[in-house]
Every structure is written in structure tokens, then in C-alpha cells.
Amino acid sequence: MSAQRGEFGSRFGFIMAAAGSAVGLGNIWGFPTQAASNGGAAFVLVYLVLAFLLAYPVLMAELTLGRHAHGNMIAALAKVSRNGTQRGIGTLVGIVGIFTASLILSFYAIVSGWMLGFGAAYPLAAMGASDTSTWLTTFGESRNLLLMLIFMALTMVVVAGGVEKGIERWSKRLMPAMIVTLVLLSGYVLTLDGASKGLAVYLIPDVSKILSTELVFNAMGAAFFSLSLGVGTMLIYGSYISDEEHLPTLGAQVALVDVGIAVLAGFLILPAMYVAAERGVMIFNDAGGLLSEDTLIFTVLPALFESMNESGTFLALAFFGLMSIAALTSSISMLEVPVSFLVERFNWGRTQAAFVATLIITLMSAAIVLNFDDLFGLVITVSTRFSQPLLGFALCIYAGWVWRRDSLLTELAQNEASGELTLFMKWWPLYARFVCPAIIALILLRSL
Template identity: 60%
Template structure:
């Protein structure tokens, strides 16, 4: 027998968990890095449009299917299927979601490990352990492996505790702390020399920078940021009470996610230009971003160094923020394969967590020892291609395969008069036709 299913005990608990899944390194690391690499404010405008035009409708599909089925992605898609072909497609899509979620977590844990190492660095400096501090900030395989293991262990500890005592409890503690730290750091950075130049680059769009690649990057960012396509929101939806209004919760999660991504940009972009003002080179002569995925780990420590002794405490606050953001997302990604192991393989939660966590850590280790060849490839395959294409499949299941009367009945739970709302008049045909076409059109554009 599989373990009994958990359930979020409050609306606030779900919001913090879902927003925590959405608000992670995708917002605070990925989003500002993409903004800096893709023309500044032009990317921000495209991202905001796609977050509401594509990500929110797909989020609603995931939450609806998840709460209706109350199972993992494989069984949920099979459960709403109407024949052998759709059941087969649902099985393939469900397993693909588990694989993509695991791939995302495998590279995500490496980046999060960097954050843990950089959080330890100021403490080593304060204690006068200079050699340790240099090792912590150096890019060695040993350091990466050590801190990926530490971060993976923290993620497994939370997931092993279950939905209420693990995911919900830690999300409600960590998310408010994240927001407070983020706002305090923004207030500090905006008063530094060079910050206003960064603010201009972030807020004043240059639409000559628009390109098909920018649109694909923005779409990938929106899906990665909201944890879409891989079953994380489907799983969280399956832990939701029937009394909750799904359209309202989905809108709130999207708004919180977009709001924090935008707010993170108010920290990172000005901080980049503050670091540039202090002598750190962030763009090449050709105008391309130099640092790539390690952007904030090259720019921000240089900024903290210019602050003298107080920079150590600002660094602690910043990397604590990054660790919190990392954990709130990683727990949602690990829950995808763990839920499958519990419900399909009949495993208890703790052994399921240990098994899946160790398999993903093994993949992380493979990436660490083949970093140049694998890291960028895994990021691109999973976030720019895997998530949006799986999003198309979820749209097809919600719009074409799931019986309309069952879909309406599910949405009426917690929202009895939804049939009379603008949401019901627009969303079913929008997720059925517009979302798949827009996502596929973005891919076609990049191939021309």
C-alpha cells in the first residue's frame, strides 16, 4: 500500500508553497541574468506579457488536472484520458515530466550549492580562515560536489517530512524571510553609485533588441520561473482542498512570482552597474554579458568587497536570500519523482525521498565532472524546450482530452458560479487553441 496523501492545511500554506516553487533561482538568478543578456527592459516587457498570456493558462491546466486526479503526473494524465492513444500519450508525457523535473533539479542543485558555499565564505573570512575562504569561492569540482551534496541533503530532509510538516511548514517560514531580505538589499543597493544607470537599463526598453531568440528565452524563463510543464504545480494542485478557488489561487501565484522576479531585477541589475562603477567588467567589448551562469557570483562578491567590513554582512544577507529561494523551489521539484515513487511503486515517503534524491545527485555529479559540455546543454534542453513542449501537452489534455463537463465540475469546486465568469468564457478555448499555437510558433521562429 502507498502512503496516505498529504494536503495543504491552509490557503496561505499553499500560496507560500506554490509561490516558493515559482520564486527561486529562476527569479533571482535566472531572470536578471536573462534580462542583462537579452537587451534589458525589452526582455522584461516580453517576459511579463508571456507570463500572463502563456504561463498563467498553463498553470491553471496543471492545478485543475492535479486537484481532480489527486495523483502524480503519470496517473493524473492517464486518469483524464478517454482512450488507449491518449492514455499512452499521457504516460509518456507524465514520465517525461518526471525526467525533466529531475534534470532541472540536477543543475539547480549545483547552482544552489554555489550559493551555500558563498554563504559560508563571509563566516570563514570573519574567522580569519583565508585558505578556506578561497576554496569556498573557487570553482573546483571538489567544492561543487561538496556543496551540491549539502544542498541536496537539505532538500531531501524537507521532502522526507511530508506535505504539511515539510513543504508547507518550511515554505511559510522561508518565503516571508525571502521577501524581507530582498527588500532590505534593494534599499541598500539603490543608494550606491551607478545604481541609477542599472535602473535605467532595467526599466527603459529598447525594442530594437527584440528577436525570436529573446522571445524563446522569455518563454523558457516564464515556464521555468513558474515551475510549469513538469508536474510540480500539478502535484501541488493534488494536495489542494476542494474548497479553494483555482482561478483566484492561480492568479495570485502568478502575480507573486512575476512580482518577485521583477523585484529581484531591481536588486541585481542596479548591483551589476554598481559593481561596474567600482571597476568590475560585466560586458565584453562586443556588448555581450561576460559572466554567463556565474553572473551574480562574479559581480556581487566584487560589489561586497568594495563595502569593506560591512560588505561581509551584506554578503551573508544576500546569499541567505539565495539559499532560501533555492530551497523553496528545489523541494517542489523533488516532490515530482517522490510522489511517483510513493503512489506507483508503493514506497514509503522517506525511502522514496532518499532513492530519488540520490539518483538526482548522481546526475548532478556527472554534470559537475563534465561541466562545460553538460551544464548549458541540460539547462537549455530542460527549460527552453522540455518545459514549454510539456506545457503544450498539458494544454492539449486540459483543452481537448479532458471531458468539458468534468473540467467545469472541478473548477466549480470552490467557485460555484464560475460558469458565469469571464474566466470560463475565455480560458477553455484559450488553453485549447491559443496557448499551444503561441508556444509552437515561438519554436518555429527560432528555426527560421
């Protein structure tokens, strides 16, 4: 392995980095309201089952391909290919993966910049800088550009530091800080009037919906997207795993941390929404569903914080700090996808590769900011609803059909204590070959 590529220095470091990649804004602002709108605990139960029937096997496909090649997506798919046609298709898939990760980061950086702005606005307002505070929380091109640039600069600094001294070091700091903040915020919000109603909505299952086709499809999509699958981030992180590590165990630990944080977020978001409702804030849309995503984060919760006077300032700072950490741990994995390619393909240093990749993505992001109404929704649709599932499908095909079974099993069996094929090794290759592509195809068809 090239020394320039680097390697995770510890199991804990990899788990924190990989879980950080998976735990993004969607886990915190989307999963809880999606659960509440789809039967509460019934949805959570189905989600947990599908996370390990779908997301974990696909995660293992990415990690195994990456560790086997110790290279970027293009190199990994080329290494398992058996002929020129497969290598050519693999190269195309790899290029699309690099572009998709860059495209996702280009809109993600804009939203993440808003988190930084809202986080800074509350203490500034408390110190009397009301004009600056208002500017930071008001939609506008100059504000969007500046906050996006700051967020991209933060992401670049971490990635330029390398795998162990950049990504791993900061993931080991940021992820525990995020988990502690999430637990403390949840504990505090649960003491407020109205919180018990939100908790009941989250924890009491609507049994009538548990076999609903709508619920199953929504849980399926949530399980797939919550683990940051289909864009090569986990494949890249897998390529930095030591050959001494046991992959199935590592993959399971990453999945458990990610799923656990998504479920834990429900103990914060839904009680907070009903606390806001108790204080007169509208939390339902015209159709009767709970407000979610950007409306929840930038309208409902700020209204709650403003109703709480001094304590609201501290709560807002902690909450938007939490969201900013979640955004950053995801963005560094997305930037690493093009950076790893530039380092390996052109033999560039990490600083140069990180700067060039950041510059290109920043220009893409700036184009979205300047043409927001036309491009923002389009970019999200193309990258997440279509490209990401297609890439996940392709990676499963390469892991299940193209890669020689004996070579795949040899990679999986590294560091297996028994020295024999485990139950996982017996069923996973067939599962990745038949079941995972079929489920991903259903997700894609439903999005159409």
C-alpha cells in the same frame, strides 16, 4: 485522497510553496539582465502581459489537472484520457516529466551548492579561515561534490517531512524571509553610488524595441519558464490543493507573487551591477551586453562585495542567503515530482521515497560533476530548451483536447460563488486548446 499523500493546510501555505517553486535562481539572476538587454521597462511591460496571456493559462492547466486527479502526472493524464491510446501516451508523458524534473534538479543542485559555498565563504574569511573560504569559492570536483551533497540533503529533509509538515511549513518560513531580504538588500543597494544608473536602465523603456520580434520572443520564454511550467511541479502541487479552494483565484495569486518577485529582483541586481561598475568592476561582455547568470553571480557581485570591506561581508552573506533560499524552494518542488510517484505507485512511506529519489538524483548530479565539461551544458539544453516546452505543450493538449469539457468545467466551477460559468471558464478551455499550444510551439521552434 491518500492520507500518505497529504494536502496543503492553508491557502497561504500553498501560495508560498507554489510561488517558491516558481521563484528560482533564474528569476533573480537572469530576468533583470534580460530585461536590461531588451529595452528595459519595455521588456518588463511585454513580460507582464505575456505572463498572464501565456504563463497563467498554462499554470491553470497544470493545477486543474492535478487537483482533479489528486495524483501524480501519470495518474492525472490517465484520469482524463478517454481510451487506451491516450492513457498510453499520457503514461509516456508522465515518465518523461518525472525524468525531466530529476534531470533539472541534477544540475540545479550543483549550482545551488555553489550558492551555499559562497554564502559560507565570506564570514569564514572574516574570521580568518581564508584557506577554507578560498576552497569554497574555487571550482573543483571535491568542492562541487560536497556542496551538491549538502544541498540535496537539505532538499530531502524538507520533502521527507511531508506536504504540510515539510513543504508547506518550510515554504511559509523561507518565502517571507526571501522577500524581506530582497527588499532590504534592494533598499540598501539603491543608496550606493552608481545605483541610479542601473535603475534608469531598468525603468526607462526603449520604446523602439517594444514591438521587436526578439523582445517579444525573449519575454515569451521568460514568462513561460519563470513559473516553473512544463515539468509537472505545479501539477503535483495542484494535486495537494483542497477541493474547497477556488482554483482560478489561487492560480492568479501564485502568478502575481512570482512575477512580482522577478520584477523586484531588478531593483537589486541592476543597481548592484552599476554600483560594481562605479568601483571599477567589468559588467559588460565583449559584445557590449551585460554579464548575466553565473558570471554575474560568481564574478561581478563577489568583486563588488570585496571592494566594500566589512559591509561587503554582510551584504554577501545576505545576498547568497537569498539565492540559497530561492534555490531550495524550487528544488523541493522538483524532488516532489518523483517522490509523489514513488509514494503512490509503490505505496512507499515519504521518508523511503524521498531517500531513494534523492539517491538517484544525487548519483546523476555526481556524474555531471565528474564529467562537467561534457555533461553540464548538455543536460541544461536537453531538459530546459527541449523537454520542458514539449511537456508544457503535451499538458495543454491533454487539458484542452483530451479532457472532456464538461468534466473540466465542473472542476473549475468548484466553489464558484455565483454557481454560473464565469468569463474565465468560458474562454480558458478554448485558450488552452488553441493559443497556449501554439505559443509553446513557437518557443520550442525558436530554441531549435
